[in-house]
Amino acid sequence: MGSYSQVEHTRIEDIGFRIYTEDEIRHISLVEVTNDESFNELGHIIPSGLYDLRMGPVPGRTKDICQTCGKTNLRCQGHCGHIELPLPVYNPFFYNVLNKTLRGICCNCHRIQVRAHHVLLLKYQMQLLDAGYGYEALELENILSRSISSPMEATEVAVGIDDKELSQKDAGIVADLMNLKKTLSKYCDKVIRGGTCSPETSTSIIKNLETEVVKSFIKKCYYSDKKRCIFCHQSIVRLTLQNSRFIRSGVNKKEKDKDKDKDKDKDGQTEEVEAEREEREEEGGKWRREI
Template sequence: MRGKESSTGGNSKWLHGLPEVRLEKCHLGVMTSEEVMEMSVLSITNTQAFDPLGTPSVDGLYDRRLGTVEVGVNCQTCGQSWAQCMGHMGHIELPCPVYNPLYFKDTLRLLQTICRRCTMLNIPNEQSDFFIAQMQLIYSGKLREMDELIQESKQYNDMEQFGVFIKEYKSKSSQNDLLEELTTSIIDVRADTVKKFYDDFFRKTLKRCCHCQSYIPVYRSERTLQILSSVRKGQKSLYHNRR
């Protein structure tokens, strides 16, 4: 970083003296409620951001415990100035559970794939076993064996024969040793495999469960606020079975 100070202009003085760190890996995910509470320095309860004099309100969105952007005013959590303080996290306690807008579409698709009666995913067991076999090979680093499994599975157009093939494969396959750390190429293959499985089964709108033949209700959403379900036209009951 110090070798690039000449190209950073006036900001080079902030880089002077900082240790050089090489980023080896980055993991992205959604924090749990416990993790949010552990990192939070205060609960945001004041709807007024500033008082009449323009000073940040206590327990508001600009509470100085969250950090400061004012010159000459230090952060009330770490005591650093606006230049050194990186900011701190607060939290807002909601009065009732809400849907995460980032995962709302996926939640809706997942509901459309779950049977209310048998609580099973509306996916044939043969396809589920095939996906699990692929993931086991991926986490064991056996990408060549996975490609061979996929190519061999293409020979079976009949679902019954495909099911027999998967059962025989599971009985012959030994317990694979999982890798302690996945390489970039393995992570890419895993992402492609999960996406294909998701596109093949979670984007379809099916009327009946493939396991118990019960009707699957119709789901619709009102923005990202709520999900409503209704019985299909001409359908007597959600649990009516075809005889």
């Protein structure tokens, strides 16, 4: 007698989770919630509200029937709805991810604190890992080390901004990056389209490699030991996450003094305005008494 352990396709080896995209949410949604009221004065459910019957009956109301599947609250499993938000809202489940991302970005020039060749390495490594090539993705690090004889300088290369022409130094950096991009792209195309290598069958290995690659990239972005941005050379402003709020910290004394001076100027202007108003009121009172 056979058993399920002998059947290859009945064993679950790996499982992964992800969130729905905007298009997927709209596709599976049966109603768009546009009304902030749920019940009217008679206790009836308001259409397009949070308890719209197209999403299923309300628990405790045995007479209500689902308008989608036609079942009662004991049989209906519920259906999805969605709310169109006027502005982008960050998912609170990913505050830690956002915190890690902001730790590696300059608040002045809004650039990630990592050199350009590391960004190219991450891009093509993730491209190979998505296709299932783990060993080949790690091999890109060796290709990068061979392609770059000396570390690239972290300078701001601005093309077409304020009509500034590139210096010879910046032009050389751009040329090196373009050559590196061609080398990495050619290698990825050879692996994926050429079929010279077989992809990894275990998704758990690929997921672990993706996690390690991303962690390595994030560590390069952190500026815990850096006091200034590697691009604009401005002082680093740190953000701390407290009670689901990002609080600015590490402000320089000069900035604090400037803020204090601004406050003093505002206070001085308000005091002068109040003094002038009091003088006018006194003059008006004297004028009335003389009349």
